[in-house]
Amino acid sequence: MSVSVLQTVLENGQAVAAHRPWPRVIVTAETWTVLGSGLAGGAWTLLGLWGEVGWVHLALHESTSGFIGVASLACPEGRFPALGRLHPPAQRLERAISDLVGLQPVAAPDTRPWLDHGRWPLRHPLGNARAPTQPLPPYRFLPAEGESLHQIPVGPVHAGIIEPGHFRFTANGETVVRLEERLGYVHKGIEHLLSGASLEQAARLVGRVSGDSTVAYALAFARAVEAATATEIPTRAHWLRALMAELERLAHHCGDIGAICNDAAFALMLAHCAVLREQVLRASAACFGHRLLMDVVVPGGVARDLAASDVDLLRALVTDLRRQFAPLVELYDNTASLQDRTVGTGFVRPVLIQQFGCGGPIGRAGGRAFDARFTSAYPPYEQLGFAPLTRTDSDVNARVWLRIGEVGQSLALIEQILDQLPIGPVRVDVSRSGQAGEGMALIEGFRGDILVWLRLNADGTVARCHPRDPSWFQWPLLEAAIEGNIVADFPLCNKSFNGSYSGHDL
Numbered sequence: 001m002s003v004s005v006l007q008t009v010l011e012n013g014q015a016v017a018a019h020r021p022w023p024r025v026i027v028t029a030e031t032w033t034v035l036g037s038g039l040a041g042g043a044w045t046l047l048g049l050w051g052e053v054g055w056v057h058l059a060l061h062e063s064t065s066g067f068i069g070v071a072s073l074a075c076p077e078g079r080f081p082a083l084g085r086l087h088p089p090a091q092r093l094e095r096a097i098s099d100l101v102g103l104q105p106v107a108a109p110d111t112r113p114w115l116d117h118g119r120w121p122l123r124h125p126l127g128n129a130r131a132p133t134q135p136l137p138p139y140r141f142l143p144a145e146g147e148s149l150h151q152i153p154v155g156p157v158h159a160g161i162i163e164p165g166h167f168r169f170t171a172n173g174e175t176v177v178r179l180e181e182r183l184g185y186v187h188k189g190i191e192h193l194l195s196g197a198s199l200e201q202a203a204r205l206v207g208r209v210s211g212d213s214t215v216a217y218a219l220a221f222a223r224a225v226e227a228a229t230a231t232e233i234p235t236r237a238h239w240l241r242a243l244m245a246e247l248e249r250l251a252h253h254c255g256d257i258g259a260i261c262n263d264a265a266f267a268l269m270l271a272h273c274a275v276l277r278e279q280v281l282r283a284s285a286a287c288f289g290h291r292l293l294m295d296v297v298v299p300g301g302v303a304r305d306l307a308a309s310d311v312d313l314l315r316a317l318v319t320d321l322r323r324q325f326a327p328l329v330e331l332y333d334n335t336a337s338l339q340d341r342t343v344g345t346g347f348v349r350p351v352l353i354q355q356f357g358c359g360g361p362i363g364r365a366g367g368r369a370f371d372a373r374f375t376s377a378y379p380p381y382e383q384l385g386f387a388p389l390t391r392t393d394s395d396v397n398a399r400v401w402l403r404i405g406e407v408g409q410s411l412a413l414i415e416q417i418l419d420q421l422p423i424g425p426v427r428v429d430v431s432r433s434g435q436a437g438e439g440m441a442l443i444e445g446f447r448g449d450i451l452v453w454l455r456l457n458a459d460g461t462v463a464r465c466h467p468r469d470p471s472w473f474q475w476p477l478l479e480a481a482i483e484g485n486i487v488a489d490f491p492l493c494n495k496s497f498n499g500s501y502s503g504h505d506l
Contacts, residue, residue, distance in 0.1 A: 216445030228439030360448025469503030
């Protein structure tokens, strides 16, 4: 790895000793702006941006060196220099900080509320909360000018079993000129609920931030707690966590492949892929007691061990899925009418993917070879043979093929894990040193990288916890993906992204 410029910049600040495993540094407003300029120039990638009373925090990743660091800026006057004016991916995060904490980004290009729809009983619930004194003004969607343009409002209530989100299309005939999203309808106050929670309560809550990513979220939270408390967990627990993470990825990739094809009116693939997903869910329930693997990954290890008989069950699952999946891949590849819908549809420029630090299948289908399992190499992935799969065509078809490739990769990883699974205990007590600590973790879920940052009180309860979903950097690119496509292709583009409403809205 090369010398880290980001690390050099952060060394000018005051390091926080209790923050692990990556440094957190208190910086000046001038350094904060320098960091924003580096983001704008592509020197590093935005991992997270969140606030608390009197402070705003910024997590960054430098790809050339692999360095990760957190910068913290004091906001005694309730303001901070806006990064969104330099780096557009920060804008929605800054709007969320303004809604939740009440800190105001100075010179922000977009000051509209984001999560707050004017229905909350309190303004700024994570800051100096107060009752609303007046209603919020009507939400202003961005204008689009031109001849023969019309608007199509969709949602927030949709026609299927799906979470709410509003999509405002501006179209010329059937061609989409602009799409603007409005999210926040499933805001649940998770960060407020986490404050003061015990580790057991918090682990259950974080595991439900986005229910289809329960293993990834629980793993990120557990690793953040273990970093904050300097807790070393048993080796077998690391391997079982990876096994569950790959089962989760396998189930949802199979589901997504089928659902994308269904939105192109090819229901046969949905039916077959749903069977594969169901097989994975049943195996998960048989091995770990829950179809979605909830509450099995916990701080200190895992709550349930894998029996010897379950190893045979999982080996049989891998063999059976390989046998059934190969003909489905061939079916997708050889169905011309399906290819006609997916190839070239929903293209996202790779430069935007890099700018937004977009991860997961969307990012890797657009050439960004970032995978936290490989890049951050948390255990046991550094001992497993794999590398991120990438493509450069960056359309719906590319996102399907990326998932197809990752299904095969997860099957191979499950085999490797079962072959090398060590014996031993699976859980230890989390260290209770009586000292407050801070920890951060970056974990690869099936959608992309999940970040969890937390601070613990001296009694072991959570003082502040911020979980960041990969969808924060993917939802904005869906707006870019649909431009120039027809309205009827929006469900196809949307499903190829499969952003989490719940994970985003918190």
